[in-house]
Amino acid sequence: MRVERTDKDNVSVLVIMEKTLDASMSADFKAMLHGLVHDGKRGIVLDLAHVTFMDSSALGAMVSALKAMGSQGEIALCSVREPIANILALTRLDRVFKVLPDRDAACNELGVEL
Amino acid sequence: MNQYDTPEAIAARVRHHMLCTLGKSPDKLTENDLYLALSYTVRDRLAEGMVETAARYERTDAKRVYYLSMEFLIGRSLQKNLYVLGMYESCKKVAKSFGLSMEAVCDEEPDAALGNGGLGRLAACYLDSMATLALPGFGYGIHYDYGLFRQDIQNGYQVEKPDHWQSAAGTLHVERADQAMVIPLYGKIDHAEDRWGNYNPMWMDWNVVIGVPYDIPIPGYGGRSVNYLRLFTARPSTDFDIKIFNQGDYLRAVEQKISSEKISKILYPQDKLYSGKELRLTQEYFLTACALRDIMRGFLARHPGRGFAHFPDHAAIQLNDTHPALAVAELMRMLVDEHWVDWEAAWDITTKTISYTNHTLLPEALEKWPVDLMQNVLPRHMQIIFEINRRFLDSVAEIHPGDEGILSRTSLIEEGEEKQVRMANLAIVGSRRVNGVSKLHSELLKTRLVPDFARLWPEKFVNVTNGITPRRFLLTANPELCALARKAVGGGFISDMALLKKIEPMAEDPAFRDEYLAIRRRNKEKLSKVIFEATLITVDPDSLFDIQAKRIHEYKRQLLNALAVVAEYLAIVEDGQVPPAPRTCIFAGKAAPGYRTAKDIIKLIHCLADTINRDKRTKGALRVVFVPDFRVTLAERMVCATDVSEQISTAGYEASGTGNMKFALNGALTLGTLDGANIEIMQKVGKENVYIFGRTAEELALMEEKGGYHPIELYNQDAEVRRALDALRSDRFNPAEPGLLAWISHYLLSDHDKYFHLADFPDYREARFASLKDFTDKVTWAKKGIMNTARMGYFSSDRSILQYAERIWGATLVPPEG
Numbered sequence: 007m008r009v010e011r012t013d014k015d016n017v018s019v020l021v022i023m024e025k026t027l028d029a030s031m032s033a034d035f036k037a038m039l040h041g042l043v044h045d046g047k048r049g050i051v052l053d054l055a056h057v058t059f060m061d062s063s064a065l066g067a068m069v070s071a072l073k074a075m076g077s078q079g080e081i082a083l084c085s086v087r088e089p090i091a092n093i094l095a096l097t098r099l100d101r102v103f104k105v106l107p108d109r110d111a112a113c114n115e116l117g118v119e120l
Numbered sequence: 121m122n123q124y125d126t127p128e129a130i131a132a133r134v135r136h137h138m139l140c141t142l143g144k145s146p147d148k149l150t151e152n153d154l155y156l157a158l159s160y161t162v163r164d165r166l167a168e169g170m171v172e173t174a175a176r177y178e179r180t181d182a183k184r185v186y187y188l189s190m191e192f193l194i195g196r197s198l199q200k201n202l203y204v205l206g207m208y209e210s211c212k213k214v215a216k217s218f219g220l221s222m223e224a225v226c227d228e229e230p231d232a233a234l235g236n237g238g239l240g241r242l243a244a245c246y247l248d249s250m251a252t253l254a255l256p257g258f259g260y261g262i263h264y265d266y267g268l269f270r271q272d273i274q275n276g277y278q279v280e281k282p283d284h285w286q287s288a289a290g291t292l293h294v295e296r297a298d299q300a301m302v303i304p305l306y307g308k309i310d311h312a313e314d315r316w317g318n319y320n321p322m323w324m325d326w327n328v329v330i331g332v333p334y335d336i337p338i339p340g341y342g343g344r345s346v347n348y349l350r351l352f353t354a355r356p357s358t359d360f361d362i363k364i365f366n367q368g369d370y371l372r373a374v375e376q377k378i379s380s381e382k383i384s385k386i387l388y389p390q391d392k393l394y395s396g397k398e399l400r401l402t403q404e405y406f407l408t409a410c411a412l413r414d415i416m417r418g419f420l421a422r423h424p425g426r427g428f429a430h431f432p433d434h435a436a437i438q439l440n441d442t443h444p445a446l447a448v449a450e451l452m453r454m455l456v457d458e459h460w461v462d463w464e465a466a467w468d469i470t471t472k473t474i475s476y477t478n479h480t481l482l483p484e485a486l487e488k489w490p491v492d493l494m495q496n497v498l499p500r501h502m503q504i505i506f507e508i509n510r511r512f513l514d515s516v517a518e519i520h521p522g523d524e525g526i527l528s529r530t531s532l533i534e535e536g537e538e539k540q541v542r543m544a545n546l547a548i549v550g551s552r553r554v555n556g557v558s559k560l561h562s563e564l565l566k567t568r569l570v571p572d573f574a575r576l577w578p579e580k581f582v583n584v585t586n587g588i589t590p591r592r593f594l595l596t597a598n599p600e601l602c603a604l605a606r607k608a609v610g611g612g613f614i615s616d617m618a619l620l621k622k623i624e625p626m627a628e629d630p631a632f633r634d635e636y637l638a639i640r641r642r643n644k645e646k647l648s649k650v651i652f653e654a655t656l657i658t659v660d661p662d663s664l665f666d667i668q669a670k671r672i673h674e675y676k677r678q679l680l681n682a683l684a685v686v687a688e689y690l691a692i693v694e695d696g697q698v699p700p701a702p703r704t705c706i707f708a709g710k711a712a713p714g715y716r717t718a719k720d721i722i723k724l725i726h727c728l729a730d731t732i733n734r735d736k737r738t739k740g741a742l743r744v745v746f747v748p749d750f751r752v753t754l755a756e757r758m759v760c761a762t763d764v765s766e767q768i769s770t771a772g773y774e775a776s777g778t779g780n781m782k783f784a785l786n787g788a789l790t791l792g793t794l795d796g797a798n799i800e801i802m803q804k805v806g807k808e809n810v811y812i813f814g815r816t817a818e819e820l821a822l823m824e825e826k827g828g829y830h831p832i833e834l835y836n837q838d839a840e841v842r843r844a845l846d847a848l849r850s851d852r853f854n855p856a857e858p859g860l861l862a863w864i865s866h867y868l869l870s871d872h873d874k875y876f877h878l879a880d881f882p883d884y885r886e887a888r889f890a891s892l893k894d895f896t897d898k899v900t901w902a903k904k905g906i907m908n909t910a911r912m913g914y915f916s917s918d919r920s921i922l923q924y925a926e927r928i929w930g931a932t933l934v935p936p937e938g
Contacts, residue, residue, distance in 0.1 A: 101314035
């Protein structure tokens, strides 16, 4: 899957360059997120500006990474389009992940500036 | 007539659509070409009307009504729409100019049979009335690929054939692909915590189906308001599961696609036992989920920042039976999970928004779903239902401390080997109002079916007696009678059926009476042709047309009618009796494919028809015919051509009935029991203008209390009963298949016949004879018929909708200005 990555301190900012995040790439997505956790990142920003559809396997990958980070880590989502916001609300994941309007706000929330 | 509705203007639009839409030369048209071109012409008009109406509703910000139903038995649309828009006569001229008959053009349209019977047809009538009254009301249903099966008869047995109605009905729809929505199904609950440490049940691992709306425009009379029926088709989230496809398993990818699409593939035939049928549960959820997303999206777009507490001021949701009862859990889920409304506030909103119409008094017919199945298909909804139940039972326990009985009866969950969700209890607990569909039914609902709930919330229970639309069942079905009444008293009755009362004095006018009977005679001739084409049986239009047309069901007692036919036949051939007038007994109706007894009744009727119609001694006295494939179009042909309308259900079983109203409006005399809306029909049209027989619901209940029902005593006492039953046992009507009809005497002589056929038989026979005798006096017969037509105004669906608006929805009309 295509991702643009920027690191700042212990935070990774990932801009997902895919329109669809579904079962065909959820394994890669999960491996990538767990890789960041393994590397000791305490914060991950996922910029979903380009994503228009996400299925439950992709959501599962995000939840699994958050669990792996433990209480010290955080995942913030930003630039979420309406269909994705609806899916987050449907699953109540908007109560688990921080959802911010844009990348700057998300980085701010995790205490870094790009 | 406006400039667009002249024959010249319509012909120009027809030529345009022939050329530009159908890609054919407009010089030579077939009936089907003209049907399609006219349908597109009408759709253009209706689309404009829909936009104008929507803008008006938007300006006034009126409360909207959403009518959720798994069934909408629409029937044909073109002819009805042309009558409603006042374009029919112009189109007739256009058809003539092309050398075609308008009736044949309209016959090209297939029936949209997206329903089983009364419940679905009621929904269609209500849409028509909401549009006519300019009430912002919209239907929500499923865009089934296959409607109710086509009924074919082979050797007297029902054979079901698929009904792919859309193949020729695509001209009706406006697809709204831009408003498609994502619907999750299956999955599991991940019991987690949110960022603040609170319990946070996350619905994960679901599959996704896409709901695509299709709108069918519904014009009100005169075409000044056009509402719509929104039907949803299920599509896969992508055309193929890409992962499977990429693995090279093309066929499995296609299978996945088909699996999603099957949700809207077929309408389930009437079945009292849907429980356990996973596809049916997913259909019910698919409808409610699509509808509620659409309703919520509209509310949020029209009232940004208004706050959900105001939702019930802007939306009323009506559940047509329990099939969409999941709406209670779905609205709660949307408010609590997706919009962060706290539980108490969400419950207040839900119970101010939703109302429920009950359609049955049979406890065994109340819908239940196994908890295990629901947990698998809708894990989050099941959790919500449990929570609703916990809170509800706590409140009941507070009012009735220590009363375990009431807790177990009112619980949303039925305990037992297999736990089940009681959908009626869910609907009642989650509703603002619960209504029955006739006075008797609403009373029995409170006293017999759910008395505990009625005691808990007496104010919740109301009655709205069903109604029928005169635009379909008078204007379209019987245009000649409509024209006669219009000539006599003006056309106001088409939108205000109570005005038919004005024709009452015409009953004393011999010329009016003659014309009234002449119209009936012509309609009977037309029906005779339909019958011959379908069955190759010739019937005499001068005989009394005695019709029982409705679903085949034991409680509707087609068997009682058949038994009377046997008795009358035997009186003719064995006693040499000559009836006062010839009678043609006409049956029509479908049996649920899995309903063995109903199918056996169809076979019985065919056995009787074969023997009786072949027997020369019955010539000019008695004919029996079963007309296959009963549907809205056939109903239209029948209601205007009926002398006696059979409404003979066991008292206490028929919630209302609407067939009884359609026949009576067209002047047929009701031969019926004191059941459902028959009682109110009798009160309105007068006892002297109906033939009422049989025991009341109360009398039957009393009989059961006092030692029960023993039909063998009736058999021993009544020689006529004995002879009829013995004849059925004797293979007289089924010589080629010995023993085939032996079940009937066992069935009718059993103490367990809960439909009390024989208890009402002698009374029924007398009432049949009385109607036949009266039929010979043409003056009396015409007077009685006219009185029926004149006094049926109350049973307009316009009246029903106004009562719903006032008693249940709190909705107001938004008529166009001027």
